[in-house]
Amino acid sequence: MKHYQGYLVDLDGTMYKGEAAVDGASHFIDHLIGLQVPFLFLTNNSSRTQDQIAAKLNKLGVKARPDQVYTSSLATADFIKEKKEQARVYVIGEEGLHKALTDRGHTLVEEDADFVVIGIDREISYTKLARACLEVRKGAGFVSTNSDTAIPTDKGMLPGNGALTSVVAVSTGVDPTFVGKPEPIIMERALKELQLQADHVLMVGDNYHTDILAGMKAGVDTLMVETGLSSFHEIEAHTHQPTYKKLNLHEWLNGHKG
Incomplete structure (x- = not known):
């Protein structure tokens, strides 16, 4: 399985749902931090500031700095x-x-x-x-x-x-x-923030129509987890499939250590 130099990580449905952390979210981010792999939380949410989003993540046990949040x-x-x-x-x-x-x-x-x-x-x-x-x-x-x-x-x-x-x-x-997902504008700018090329980055998200399509349009590999909006059953007839499909982030970590 390919090792990635950076990650783009969706929030709602991937890191949290409402006011509760998604199971495996904190473990996943801790894993990236431990490997010193750069990542950005990438969200279409335009209402909150970087500070507000980082504060919510930390409150839920997901380590985040404001500069690791990139919004629409x-x-x-x-x-x-x-x-x-x-x-x-x-x-x-x-x-x-x-x-x-x-x-x-x-x-x-x-x-x-x-x-x-x-x-x-x-x-x-x-x-x-x-x-x-x-x-x-x-x-x-x-x-x-x-x-x-x-x-x-x-x-x-x-x-x-x-x-x-x-x-x-x-x-x-x-x-x-x-500008936001699934359009390539936000992806191009997020990759610029990470200072990485598209083929070295993985987009992680739960929504096929925003997160996954955004990755596909930008030439970024994608990991879809079934912890939010989209289900694997819903997308099985789609011509273009995520690079990886995992039930949750625990399953990804169990089979992928980089």
Whole structure:
């Protein structure tokens, strides 16, 4: 079995579910730390900061530093910075997205924006969406942190950022650039953070349609675990399969020591 120089690790469904750690998560990360193998926690969650996510992981017994967390918000801010330094951005989103954009030197504005950026916003309003539409119609670039149309919660599946983004896309007729998994943009930037080539890295996740497809699109080997959204039965008819399929991370560690 191939040995990898770095890992990209999904969070929800792979490291934790809600407020509980997934069985084997802490052991898996301890194993990587023991081998001194670099890794990044890679998430489409745009609402939380690196500090907040690392704090949650540590609280659940999974060792994490803030700089080991790479979110769709950070990837979005980096993507915009490559297009324009110190861009004017109209943003729909929460703290994680606001901080990522300002930390990268962008200015948050209400009008005359260079870019409109949409992330999950649980205080979404018609006024916010209308402002976004007006700015896109005036020529602002249209970027969305991720295309997830629904997100799992304790209450069930709730509208995701892709659903919010679709309102602006349908109204303006302008397709957004999606940054998060399964798009290659976030993968390219995560690999840059690790300073590794795609064929030396393994993407670990539970969701075939985000984590696994992201790896496939980026030329990264993939490990799918059955601890979250997707099941092996669901994907058995798919032409493209994960590089590895394991019930959980314990099973991966038992057969793989690097």
